[in-house]
Amino acid sequence: MSDPRQRQALVSMPTSAQLGGGGVQPFVRFPFYPTAPWYSTDVNVGYQVRMYSAGLVSTDADYTLNTEAIRTVQFDLPCRLIAINGAATNPTVAGAVGTITEQNMNLAYLFRAEYTTGDRLQTAARIASTVVGTAAKPGQIGGHGYNIDQGATLILGITPLMEHNFPNPVRIDITLVCLEMRGPRNFSF
DSSP, X not given: OOOGGGOOOOSSOOOTGGGSOXXXXXXXXXXXXXXXXXXXXXXXXXXXXXEEEEEEEXXXXXOBXXXXXXXXXXXXXXXXXXXXXXXXXXXXXXXXXXXXXXXXXXXXXXXXXXETTSOBSSSSOEEGGGTOBOSSSXXXXXXXXXXXXXXXXXXXXXXXXXXXXXXXXXXXXXEEEEEEEEOSOSOOX
16 A cells, blocks of 8 residues: 555546556446436435426526526435426417427527536537437436535526517526435434
């Protein structure tokens, strides 16, 4: 074992090859989709699915075409974000310019999510259909999901790309599908 007093900070991050384990097989294959969150082996830990949400309506004061509006979602319990779903709607007259259909409802806005610490789930805002799913086809995070600690906040950036036709408002809803982890008690003996 090396002497811990001789450790020093790395000047550059390790390469992918350097992150492999020791031995004959430095890497193994593991499925990425569907998302497979970690479950505790402690029988006293329970789980519950909860859907957190936020949205933007064209009647909101911060709704401006091509300008990001910020929404925050507070988490009371530790959880894993499993999927992000969204939809945009504009109840205009059928066939009018701007009518959103099931096929293109996530093309009407940009989306990004950022954690309390500044860690970005999407490194930049992108057309929602590339990172947001629907109820019929959930936008899975992949791997084991995205860890969110108790008391943390997820900052959602929503940029509308569609002007609303008065008096019919545009509505953009985002749903965060989470697996909450619940301990047996919030006190100790």
